[in-house]
Amino acid sequence: MIQTGDKPLSTYPHRRDREVERNRMKAVMNNLILHLHPAKVPAPALKFTYTWGLGGLATLLTLTLIGTGILLMFRYDASVERAYASVQYLETQVYFGSMLRSVHHWAGNLLLVVAFLHMIRVFVTGGYKQGRGINWLVGLGLLLLVVAFNFTGYLLPWDQLAYWAVTVATHLLSYIPLVGGGINNFLLAGPEVGQDALRNFYAIHVAVLPAAILAVMTYHFWRIRKDGGVSQPKRKERALKLTTIPHLVQIELVAAVTLLTTLFLWAMFVPAPLEALANPSQPPNPAKAAWYFLGLQEMLLHMHPLAALALPGIIFAGLALLPWWDAREDDIGVYFRSAIGERAALIAVALGVLLPPALVILDEFWVDFPGWLPWLPTLISNGFIPLALTLGGLTAIYVLFRRALRANHSEATLGLFLFLFVSLVTLTFIGVFFRGPNMALVWPFS
Ligand code: HEM
Numbered sequence: 001m002i003q004t005g006d007k008p009l010s011t012y013p014h015r016r017d018r019e020v021e022r023n024r025m026k027a028v029m030n031n032l033i034l035h036l037h038p039a040k041v042p043a044p045a046l047k048f049t050y051t052w053g054l055g056g057l058a059t060l061l062t063l064t065l066i067g068t069g070i071l072l073m074f075r076y077d078a079s080v081e082r083a084y085a086s087v088q089y090l091e092t093q094v095y096f097g098s099m100l101r102s103v104h105h106w107a108g109n110l111l112l113v114v115a116f117l118h119m120i121r122v123f124v125t126g127g128y129k130q131g132r133g134i135n136w137l138v139g140l141g142l143l144l145l146v147v148a149f150n151f152t153g154y155l156l157p158w159d160q161l162a163y164w165a166v167t168v169a170t171h172l173l174s175y176i177p178l179v180g181g182g183i184n185n186f187l188l189a190g191p192e193v194g195q196d197a198l199r200n201f202y203a204i205h206v207a208v209l210p211a212a213i214l215a216v217m218t219y220h221f222w223r224i225r226k227d228g229g230v231s232q233p234k235r236k237e238r239a240l241k242l243t244t245i246p247h248l249v250q251i252e253l254v255a256a257v258t259l260l261t262t263l264f265l266w267a268m269f270v271p272a273p274l275e276a277l278a279n280p281s282q283p284p285n286p287a288k289a290a291w292y293f294l295g296l297q298e299m300l301l302h303m304h305p306l307a308a309l310a311l312p313g314i315i316f317a318g319l320a321l322l323p324w325w326d327a328r329e330d331d332i333g334v335y336f337r338s339a340i341g342e343r344a345a346l347i348a349v350a351l352g353v354l355l356p357p358a359l360v361i362l363d364e365f366w367v368d369f370p371g372w373l374p375w376l377p378t379l380i381s382n383g384f385i386p387l388a389l390t391l392g393g394l395t396a397i398y399v400l401f402r403r404a405l406r407a408n409h410s411e412a413t414l415g416l417f418l419f420l421f422v423s424l425v426t427l428t429f430i431g432v433f434f435r436g437p438n439m440a441l442v443w444p445f446s
Contacts, residue, residue: 042239053255054118068104078202083158105272133323135223152205163278175305233333294431304383344415352422
């Protein structure tokens with residue numbers, strides 16, 4: 001219901017004009033909110049601990065990034081000679097320039113984490129079921145856009161960190177069969193990271209991606225409404241419905257203020273990093289990709305590049321097919337599906353934390369397929385064989401859930417993908433903290 005003020009208007013003309021104006025503003029605001037939300041929502045959908053507000057927080061972070069990004073554009077100079085100096089100028093000479101850059105930097109990193117957590121929330125509550133398959137795919141597209149945003153932004157400060165992380169990552173890209181070389185050529189517009197690459201990254205970062213993410217996000221929201229709102233468990237009786245204003249908006253407002261306060265405080269005390277000016281002839285040791293690619297870079301240390309890229313490709317395809325692979329609908333809206341699902345999830349998390357480090361250590365110090373099978377091409381000994389073993393291991397985990405826990409297909413799928421998500425996080429941790437000079441295993445902070 002749009003409220004335009006129920007109180008009688010003042011009898012004083014000047015006050016009445018102000019009240020009419022205030023009521024009009026309120027009506028416009030309410031209208032805007034009701035374009036984004038339905039007028040009423042089921043009371044259980046308001047429970048914060050169902051969505052944790054993660055989709056809303058991702059939206060707010062995206063808008064913060066666009067706002068701060070527009071301000072940064074007034075000072076940033078996308079040229080190899082001036083980019084670094086323009087960032088230094090912003091940091092030291094512009095009022096709140098350092099703060100502005102820091103908020104943009106941390107909001108970008110946080111958006112990656114929040115979008116990933118939101119995907120996990122949707123996954124563990126079966127939020128892709130009951131006609132929500134297309135929106136799941138749209139969400140995956142959003143996740144890729146968020147990664148692309150972070151990746152293209154990484155190069156812009158033109159410091160050592162930026163230059164070498166992008167050099168390493170574009171090198172990884174070139175291993176993708178058939179299209180990798182083309183993507184690399186398109187991004188770098190040359191054989192290496194230089195002026196043309198910087199111009200391309202800048203154009204993609206400030207024009208292509210914001211337009212794309214706003215369009216895809218709008219569609220994502222429209223689909224949520226079209227699919228009948230946020231998923232809910234099946235109930236025999238109809239749930240009580242409450243008005244969006246004020247019940248939902250109140251929760252969103254508290255979440256938004258908490259997020260922005262935390263982000264600004266963090267940005268105040270932890271400035272965005274800026275290393276020395278990029279030096280193409282002096283690679284750091286170790287030369288690492290950005291943190292969100294370090295799980296992938298870790299796999300490259302253990303497998304032939306084709307296998308190390310095929311594995312995430314296969315897993316991503318599996319994720320995309322999830323709504324059709326796990327179409328059971330009676331467990332929608334229930335965290336972890338059931339008591340058996342909860343047990344499968346616990347085991348999956350434990351396996352995801354313990355198994356990757358064990359395999360990394362085993363491979364580092366003992367396993368040596370190319371040495372054991374010298375007559376085979378490395379594509380087979382170090383590519384096909386580890387890939388086949390990994391896929392076999394994943395199948396075994398699925399079968400373990402089905403047999404040992406008597407899990408149904410949906411619960412076993414939950415366990416399998418949770419294992420993969422946690423493994424990715426564990427591998428990323430190993431890449432960030434446990435890889436030192438020459439990418440050798442080290443103890444962190446030693
Ligand atoms: C910039 C990134 C994203 C934004 C801004 C966003 C925004 C939202 C919002 C506001 C909701 C409403 C409920 C909630 O807060 O959880 C939602 C629901 C949903 N999102 Fe996202 N999302 C993003 C990324 C993703 C990703 C990565 C996925 C999955 C791959 C995804 C899939 C879905 C699905 C299927 C729903 C409906 C869930 C349900 O009904 O329970 N979204 N999203």
